[in-house]
Structure formats: C-alpha cells, structure tokens
Amino acid sequence: MQAKATVIGAGLAGCEAAWQLAERGVAVTLCEMKPEKRSPAHHSDDFAELVCSNSLRSGDLSNAAGLLKEELRRLGGLIIRCADATQTPAGGALAVDREAFSRMVTEEVRRHPNITVAHGEVTEIPAEGAVVVASGPLTSDALFAHIHKLVGGDFLHFYDAAAPIVTFESIDMENAYFAARYGKGTPDYINCPMDRAQFDVFWEALTTAEEAPVHGFEDAKVFEGCMPVEVMGRRGHDTLLFGSLKPVGLPDPRTGRDPYAVLQLRRDNAQGTLYNLVGCQTHLKFGEQKRVFSMIPALKDAEFVRYGVMHRNTFLDSPRLLGHNFELRADPRIRFAGQVTGVEGYIESDASGFLAGLAAACALSGRPAPDFPDTTAIGALGRYVSNGTVTKFQPMNINFGILAPLGYRVKGKKEKNMAIAERALAVIDSLKGEI
Template identity: 70%
Template sequence: MEVTVIGAGLAGSECAWQMARRGVHVTLREMKPEKRTPAHTTADFAELCCSNSLRSDQLENAVGLLKEELRRLDSLILACADATKVEAGGALAVDRHGFAALVTEKIRSHPNITVVPGEVTEIPEGEVVIASGPLTSDALAERLQVLLGEDSALHFFDAAAPLVAADSVDMDRAWMGSRYDRGTADYVNCPMTEAEYDAFWQALTAAEEAPVHGFEDKQVFEGCMPVEVMARRGHDTLCYGPLKPRGLKDPRTGREPYAMVQLRRDNAQGSVYNLVGFQTHLRFPEQRRVFSMIPALHDAEFLRYGVMHRNTFLNSPRLLDRYYRLKSAPRISFAGQMTGVEGYVESAASGFLVGVETARRLRGLPPVNFPQETAIGALGLYVSDTSVTAFQPMNINFGIIPPLDHRVKGKRNKNAELSQRSLAIIEQIKEEVLA
C-alpha cells in the first residue's frame, strides 16, 4: 500500500502521519528547501506563516471542540502543538519554530514515511493526496487547472501580522493581563486614549500600501482582514475588532481605555511578540511609522514586518466528496486550506480525515461515518455541500453543526452542550477510527 502526499504543511504532515501509523507507506513530496513560497522562511514542515495561535481552546468555541476531537483521536499536529505551547490565556498558541521542528522530527523519523524534496510539476500516478497549500507553485497549479477545469480554482488575499522584540516594548505604558482576567496574564496590553487612537487611525487609513498584483479589498478573506482595510470601514471599526478594550481595565486608572492593542507571545522564551489582529500589507517603512504611534511601541524593534500573499482554494462543492476525494478521480484527494477549510486546525482536521479514510480504503475497510454533529464531519460536509452556491473559505463554527433538539439558556451553555454531544459521538467511534 503506497500513497504520495504532496506538501508537508499542517494538512500534509497530519495526513502522512495518519496513513503511516496504519501501515501505509507514504512518499511525502515537499519542495522546500529547494524552493519556497513568499510566505515561508524555514525548511521545516508545518511552518506557521501567519499567527502562532491555533485560537480558542475552550469547548464553548467551535475550534476548541475541533481541537479536542483531534486530541482524542491522536492527531500529530495537536500533540506537537500541546508539547510546544506558550501561554495565551484561553487560546492555544505555540512557539512557531519549536512546533515546526517537532512536527518535522516526527515525520522524518517514521519508518513508513519517505521524504522526497523538490517541486512537483506533474500529478503522480496511483493514490495521491494533494496538500500543496494555498500557495501551490505555478507549475502544479497549472496541472490542476487542466485536470479540474477553468472554473475550479478561486483565490483570496491573506495577510500576516508583524513581530516585535519583547524587550523593546515600553512596559511603563503597557501591562500584562488577559481579558476579563480569565486564565493567566499572558497578553501585553497597550492602551490608547481617544486622541492617540484618532491620530493612529488617521495615519493608518492614509498609509501607503505595498503593491500586490490584482489586490482589491473585496478579495480579502474576512478572517485575515488587513488592519488598514478594516480601518477604512469606519473610525471606530477597529475598536469593535482587534483593538476592542472590553474586559481590559488599565490598572493605573481602573477604567477601560478607548482602544487596546494586544501583543501575544510568539515563542517559548517570551522574547518575541506579535501584534494581535494586525495583519497588514502596508509598505515596511509605513508599518514602522504608523505602528510606532501606539504609545507602548514608540521604540519597538520590528523583527518581522507584516506581509500579504495570494491564497488559492478550490470550488470544492463541485469537485470533492465529504472525504475530500475528487469525485471525477477518487484516487486523488485534497487536504488543507486549498479545499476551502480556513485555519490551522481546520487544515489539520482535513488532513486527518483524508489520512484515516485513504488508509481504510486501501485496507478494504468501509469509511468511518463522522456525522455532521461532529466538528470533523461538519467541515467535510460543508466543503462538499453542493447546495452552497457562493463558496468561500470557512472556519469551523457551530452554525454548520446541527442544533440541539431542546432549548438551552445562554449561548455558552448551548455551545458547551453541542460540544459534549459531539465528543460523546467521538468516543463511540474512537476505536473504529484508531484501528
């Protein structure tokens, strides 16, 4: 039993691992380090190109549920994330370099996985999983276009936030804390008065953007909206988004400030922090000029500026089934963000499902029924839902999971019950999945 997996990102690594542990020999094709995309900087697998956060770890949040499902089913990505986590309140954030290095070590040391470096320009014969990511190389993208048809691929623009040195933050104008004092004090909170925010907002909306071929605001995925694009929507839009001050009282005044910029730890040592929600495609000098207007960052050392790149995804409802297999050629499966699942954990979940089901099919076993009541199943069913007419990338959310059959007071209580229902199903099918 042999399968070729193209791409060693989150989805490809998870997929290869799940097949390998079930006795399938995997040839993992990864073009790094011979060739890299504009968003990649290292030779490691599962490199996190944007935030280092895998988002909420709470079961009242859909991505928290998805993570818990994957944990219980022995996900490689979740095991490595938990092993390299950095404190981030109620979220799961990781030391991005430690995380990628650990995934790489696990993949390279597995006896059933053979890593072959170099760019893939043709679709191999036999069983294939294409997990080449939203930044698929031009040569492979052209082959996929021929295979899938002219209207198969769509695209949007994605952006990453800047990183700053922790010791360059003015802590006389900031403090450590978490929103509503939940969890531990893991965020650096940088308050702004109304006058400071007004000056910052005006500078941000007028700042010069870096040229990105074919970019328009309407093509930006809402989950990665550049901060300057968000600012142009209105004076106080940011104050209801990434600069929301709710639940963050300045210990010096006892009051919530007008606006709040939060910094989250980006490595285990706590020497690097990222600007939460500050994805951007401003020119680098403009980023330094405008973001240094945040009082606590007036002398900040920028270790990496924000970047913008194009992400490509498939018209999956027309092309794929609930197990991410190509309907017209079931020997070919897809996994990761190119299928239209949005987010690190969602990408890993798609790779997990493809890996499990491909291994089962090759072993003559029937597919596992991940129902829509589970987060893993809900994602696969959304991606393959032919009734979706205007397909767009989707984070996991409770809106694509069937409601409860009874009323529950309070959104958090309702979500918690939805999660418990899902996890009960996972426990029922766990033995079958892990076989």
C-alpha cells in the same frame, strides 16, 4: 505487498495526512518543495510552518475551535499532540512556540519508518496510486496549472495577510500592561493603550499609509478572518474599536478605567522574547509599518523582527469537486487537504489532512472509512466543503453553525454549545474503535 501513497506538501494538512496513512501501514512518499523552492510565505525549512499566527485559537469546549482540537486529540492527531507539547501561555487559547512546534512535527515525521521525504517541486499529480494533495494556499504555478487542467472550471481565491512581530525588550512597559480580558485566564497578553487623541493620529496614519503593491488586490476579496488592519480601519473611524483594538474588559491599572483603544500583543515564542501584534495583519510597505505602529506609545521604540506580509491564497470550488472525505469526485484516488480545499485556519487544515489521510488508508485496505457525521466538528467541516447546495463558496473556519442542531432548546449560548460539544465527543469516542 505494502500499500503506497503520495502526499504533496508538508504543511499541517500534509504532515497529518502522511502520519495517518503511515500509522496504518502505508508506505508514504511525502513530497516537499522546501528548501529547493519556497513560497512567499515560507521562512523556515521545517515542516508545518506557522505563518499568520502562532495561535490555534480557543481551547474552550464551548468554542468550536476548542471542540475540533479535542476531537483530534481523542482521534490520535499528530499536529495537536505536537501543539500541546510546545504550548506557550496565551490565556484560554492554545498558542505554541512556532519554531519548536514545526521542529517537533518535522522530527516526528522524518523518524517514522513508513514515511520517506522527497524534496523538490512537484509539478504534476502522479498518474497512478493514492494521492493526497496538500500543496497549500500558495500552490506553485506549475502544480496549480496541472490541477486546474485536471479539475476544469475556475479556482477561487482570496488574499491573506500576516501581522508584524516585535521584540519584548523593545516594548515600553511603562505604557503597557499585562492583562487578560475581563480577568479571564492568565494575564498573558501585553496591552498597549491609547487615548482618543493618540488613536486619532494612529487611525489617520494607518488608513492613509502606502500599501505594498499586490497584483489584482481588491478589498472585497479579502477574507474577513484575516483582513488587513488598514482595510478594516478604512471602513470607519470606530471600526477597529469594536474589533482588534477593542478596549472593553482591559482596564489600565494606572487609571482603573478601560482606555479608548488597546492593541494587544501575544507571545510568539516560549521564551517570551517575541510578541505578535494581534489583529494587525497588514500589507503596508515595511517602512510604513514601522512608522504607523510606532505611533502607539508602547511601541514608540519597537524593534520589528518581522514585518507583516500579504499574499494571494488559492482554493478549489470544493462543493462542486470534492466529497466529504476530501476525495475528488471525478477520480477518488486523489484527495485534497488543507487550505486549498477552502477550509480556513490551522486546526481546520489539520482536520482535513486527518480525514483525507484516514480515508485514503481505508480505501487502500479495502475498508470503508469511518463516517464522521455533522454532529461532530470534524465531520461537519468535511460536509461543509462538499455541500453542493452552497452557491457562493468561501473559506470557512469551524463554527457551531455548520454542526447539526441539537433538536431541543438549551438556555444560554455557552450552555447550548457545551451540549453540542458533549454530543460530538460522545460520537467521537464511539468511532475511535473503527480507526
């Protein structure tokens, strides 16, 4: 008799979990509430919708995000395969055409013979059978209440924000230029320079602009990796000059010198008709966004096709609840995956879905799951969210700090990171036969 499993949520984590289960002969029911119901962040009916950015971050193996992506490639991940196939130019980063990416994931999932898609809101976790809950950081109220009752205690939360998108044809290229920072990689970013006087006017407007109401909003609860630009700006006049508006390594070809400040725009689709305001996640009112960002000379006539939005993200107190394969300790037939577990970032959500789906498939077949150690990025991520010694749990991107140290000295940060990456990939290659 064919083993069966339910996956709740068709985001990156849910699609990956469903795929890994299905590839191992399990009959999967993938439950997705779209199009019948949407969260505030949803815009498309496709699966694996990218909301905050179209970038999956660095592809360099000396970067932990690059290592995690390479591990998933070697392990046969669905999401990374679709990302590679829909890649758009972004220097050393892996960025995708978000619509083509989501469409490809949706098509791959729907055509798999072992996956059945069930549309409609899920309000309770099934009482029997293997389940992977990948309901995302905007879990619906009814399911949220059921999970809360199931696990007891308190959920945690933080606030997440997305950046505006403008059309390429509306950017004033006489006041902008293509370049890669320090000349590394291909010049895929549009750079919008400001002098001191222009930045001062922009900063004053940004930090005093009217925000959209967000119930319960507190600056202290904003996740650092996706902080609204106005919140960052309020930390000090020069704060943005060391962050998203950092001009170093981006000389203006008109002067040959680095400008006072630079806003970078990243291509948002393969055609290059849309560009994302990098680092400008915001929850200002829409009219205020147009007013403030149009103060940047290159954007004075910009056409905004999407304004920034902000929403409350919810995640579990995972170190108290989950094992390193994302199983609920109190009921191991239930696993969680994605941002609801406290992993932060697209590729991290994908990795959690991979582990949860693989481990669930192994449990259904009566075999132990491969044990990814903390010398690998994927293993370290699972062990971080399940580490009971973590007293104040916060969302975490993959980073070399949570991987096991080498045990010997290597001179140079990049060289050390490359040594860690080579060790990790050797472990991954040795485990491929088990999966």
